[in-house]
Amino acid sequence: MSTLDLTIVIPAKNDADRLGICLDAIGHDLASSVVIVDSESSDNTAEVAEAYGAELIQFRWDGMFPKKRNWFLRNHTPATKWVLFLDSDEILTDEFKAELRRTLPQSDCDGYWLRYTIYFLREELKYGYPLRKLALFRVGAGEYERIDEDRWSKLDMEIHEHPVIEGPVGELRSKIDHRDFRDVSHYIAKHNEYSSWEAHRFLRSLEQQTDHGKLTLKQKVKYRLVQSPFAGVVYFFGAYVMMRGFLDGKRGLAFALLKLGYFTQVYCKIRELRGQQPNANPRAAEPVRTAPQAGQPLEVS
DSSP, rough: OOOOEEEEEEEESSSSHHHHHHHHHHHHEEEEEEEEEOOOOOSHHHHHHHHOOOOOEEEOOOSSSHHHHHHHHSSSOOOSSEEEOOOOOEEOOHHHHHHHHGGGGGGGEEEEEEOOEEEEETTTEEEESSSSEEEEEETTTTEEOOOOSSSSOOOOSSSSEEEEEESSEEEEEEEEEOOOOOHHHHHHHHHHHHHHHHHHHHHHHHGGGGGGGGOOOHHHHHHHHTTTTTTTHHHHIIIIIIIIGGGGHHHHHHHHHHHHHHHHHHHHHHHHHHSSSSOOOOGGGSSSSSSOOOOOOOOOO
């Protein structure tokens, strides 16, 4: 079976335990190239990559633009027609690989939204907001959003940014199995980093209104909601009631409550940062009183 004109890029940092499973699922006959972009891991991530035969590139972030994915696209542009960014805990299923083989050779799109499973407390959530990412696109068709941050967090890779693609964008229906089985402590610590980044990102987007048109509909909804202390409540109602998260039982309730807390964190951190700004206008911190319908999906991880 011939390989696709595709480079699969896996950003990694101390991911040796998960990377082998991810690489085994890809196989050796799907993509023309597999690249590991490593953040100077202290475990044997490099040895796992070498054993598989993947190309290994080291990355050191300086706290500014670009982060890992854009840095790779700019400094190690793939020679293939397509690039797929895959995390080390994301497993390509047989169904997804079959759909990929059917789609790419005859595609007239420049990018694709991909679907993912969501696990919480080591079991898959069947309901609530779906997880989608624009992680597959033609090389040269675009890159991830340019966000000129200044060490807002310790996140050296684009997380909530998305590729800005100029041409038509489609969607693949088969899911990638996102096997994130790390514990709740990791989840809370991760989302503490995310919320700090989101607060800085929101304030920067207000300063640079020219970038607002590049936001997806989900991002626009999210950044309108987080100006209100009710953002978490709106998310909870949408995920737990409108998207039937209650059908996942106690896990569904706990997950929705954690997300409620996450959006409340973002709101509080925005207020806190605004209070630290010189000559801050108190009225600028007042929440927006109108919000989109609760069923509108939000772009969260």
